[in-house]
Amino acid sequence: MVPSAAATVDPRLQAIRNFEGKYPRQLWWLFLSEMWERFCFYGMRGVLTVFMTERLLMKDDEAQLRYGAIQAFIYAMTFVGGYFADRILGFRRSIVWGGLLMVIGSFTIAASPENLFYIGTSFTIVGTGFFKPNISGVVGMLYHQGDKRRDAGFALFYSGINVGAFLGGIACFELGDAYGWEWAFASAGIVMIFGVAVFGLTKHTLGPLGFSPFVPEGTAPTPAARNKILGVYGGSLLAIPCILLLVTNHAYTDTFMYVVGPLALIWFAMGMKGCTREQVNKLVVALVLITFSVFFWAFFEQAGGSLSLVARNHLPTEKLAGITITPNSVNNSSNSLFVILLSPLLGLLWLRLGRREPGMVVKFAFGFFFIAAGFFVFSRLSDYAGPNGVSSLMVFSFAWLLATIGELCLSPIGLSAMTKLAPQRMFGIIMGLWFLASAYGQYLASLLGAGMAKVPETASPLERLRGYTDGYQQLAIYALVCGVVLLLIAPWARRRIGVEE
Numbered sequence: 337m338v339p340s341a342a343a344t345v346d347p348r349l350q351a352i353r354n355f356e357g358k359y360p361r362q363l364w365w366l367f368l369s370e371m372w373e374r375f376c377f378y379g380m381r382g383v384l385t386v387f388m389t390e391r392l393l394m395k396d397d398e399a400q401l402r403y404g405a406i407q408a409f410i411y412a413m414t415f416v417g418g419y420f421a422d423r424i425l426g427f428r429r430s431i432v433w434g435g436l437l438m439v440i441g442s443f444t445i446a447a448s449p450e451n452l453f454y455i456g457t458s459f460t461i462v463g464t465g466f467f468k469p470n471i472s473g474v475v476g477m478l479y480h481q482g483d484k485r486r487d488a489g490f491a492l493f494y495s496g497i498n499v500g501a502f503l504g505g506i507a508c509f510e511l512g513d514a515y516g517w518e519w520a521f522a523s524a525g526i527v528m529i530f531g532v533a534v535f536g537l538t539k540h541t542l543g544p545l546g547f548s549p550f551v552p553e554g555t556a557p558t559p560a561a562r563n564k565i566l567g568v569y570g571g572s573l574l575a576i577p578c579i580l581l582l583v584t585n586h587a588y589t590d591t592f593m594y595v596v597g598p599l600a601l602i603w604f605a606m607g608m609k610g611c612t613r614e615q616v617n618k619l620v621v622a623l624v625l626i627t628f629s630v631f632f633w634a635f636f637e638q639a640g641g642s643l644s645l646v647a648r649n650h651l652p653t654e655k656l657a658g659i660t661i662t663p664n665s666v667n668n669s670s671n672s673l674f675v676i677l678l679s680p681l682l683g684l685l686w687l688r689l690g691r692r693e694p695g696m697v698v699k700f701a702f703g704f705f706f707i708a709a710g711f712f713v714f715s716r717l718s719d720y721a722g723p724n725g726v727s728s729l730m731v732f733s734f735a736w737l738l739a740t741i742g743e744l745c746l747s748p749i750g751l752s753a754m755t756k757l758a759p760q761r762m763f764g765i766i767m768g769l770w771f772l773a774s775a776y777g778q779y780l781a782s783l784l785g786a787g788m789a790k791v792p793e794t795a796s797p798l799e800r801l802r803g804y805t806d807g808y809q810q811l812a813i814y815a816l817v818c819g820v821v822l823l824l825i826a827p828w829a830r831r832r833i834g835v836e837e
């Protein structure tokens with residue numbers, strides 16, 4: 337995601353990057369577009385498994401496997417979307433194109449959830465792939481190389497993500513539950529129109545940023561360039577039936593996951609050729625972090641799968657200060673609320689620690705310790721349940737608080753670690769791998785969740801809940817082990833990274 341050489345010397349770009357104050361003003365527009373996009377994404381994510389079990393009448397394990405495949409393909413497509421934006425479309429076209437596909441996807445499902453669910457979802461998968469990685473790429477471009485304000489910009493952007501996720505997680509679920517699931521998808525579609533509109537109406541403020549490398553600003557595309565661009569649009573439309581086939585067939589999903597990871601690693605290894613010894617050392621550490629992140633997401637992403645079903649079937653609706661709080665809204669949105677509240681505090685903590693601030697590998701280890709604590713608390717839900725299998729919303733929310741601290745020690749740290757550990761020319765590949773790790777995490781999460789849902793047909797509600805809570809205990813142990821391993825290898829990693837950490 338490197339701006340072209342011509343763009344770097346453009347005085348308008350200099351003007352953008354020489355902004356005064358804490359944030360460039362373009363960041364607020366990107367914040368708003370991404371906020372609406374995440375509303376759509378997390379709004380849909382939060383209803384999927386419940387919709388699949390209650391409206392498509394799938395069993396819990398089947399719903400989780402399908403859900404996991406959908407989420408895995410979404411993250412795998414960000415790899416593709418980032419690649420084509422860099423090389424052919426440019427960021428502007430990619431974001432608008434991806435946003436439009438997401439709008440079409442949401443409305444397609446809303447039109448007939450029973451019949452058009454998978455085809456609509458396939459549009460959304462491809463659309464998110466073009467939108468998500470590229471809008472973050474533009475944020476990075478608003479800053480000069482060494483600008484210290486970059487991290488604050490990304491932190492603000494991460495809050496935008498979570499404001500959208502918070503609102504979408506509540507609104508789509510509550511609308512869908514009260515008026516029918518089509519309303520959940522329709523509202524996601526309407527909101528996504530805002531996301532595309534905000535970007536479309538404000539992209540002129542980005543000066544020379546985000547144009548296709550083949551079509552310099554203010555020029556009409558040559559026939560060759562037009563063919564390339566149309567080729568990407570056409571190719572992404574053709575990808576939709578392929579994704580449809582992959583998502584609806586477990587065996588194909590499995591094969592895809594077995595093949596893509598090794599291919600991406602080979603591509604990465606080839607990219608490493610020509611790197612200095614020092615660069616290779618850093619890239620090896622990046623690869624270790626990426627590998628561990630797969631496990632982290634496999635635990636964390638129980639959110640939209642098994643935890644969504646636990647919330648639906650094993651938690652009560654409660655009233656807080658006169659407001660009705662439903663368990664699925666808590667499951668969908670408490671994490672985002674905690675991110676918004678806690679991320680400034682964590683930022684302050686790192687600043688306070690100064691020279692004693694832990695390195696990235698140790699922060700990752702803490703990410704695992706906190707998520708282990710979160711899953712340990714989730715695993716206690718069955719202790720608080722009555723014979724009807726209904727447990728405590730308070731305990732559930734507390735577990736989310738712990739898991740969110742874990743997320744904050746790992747997710748934003750990992751993103752910025754990638755940009756620190758990769759040489760500039762491998763930035764695209766490394767970001768692609770980072771998101772591909774989320775795809776694998778989602779896939780693994782669905783396998784783990786489906787395993788927990790396998791209880792005999794005759795099982796009582798409490799026994800069903802125990803299936804999940806026993807599983808969460810296992811996940812807590814795995815997470816703890818990951819954290820310990822990371823602590824043990826931290827000195828080795830530090831030596832490889834050198835002093836700049």
Ligand code: GLN
Pocket residue numbers: 374497633747771774
């Ligand atoms: N919650 C973050 C987002 O939605 C990170 C997700 C991920 O990388 N798996 O952007």
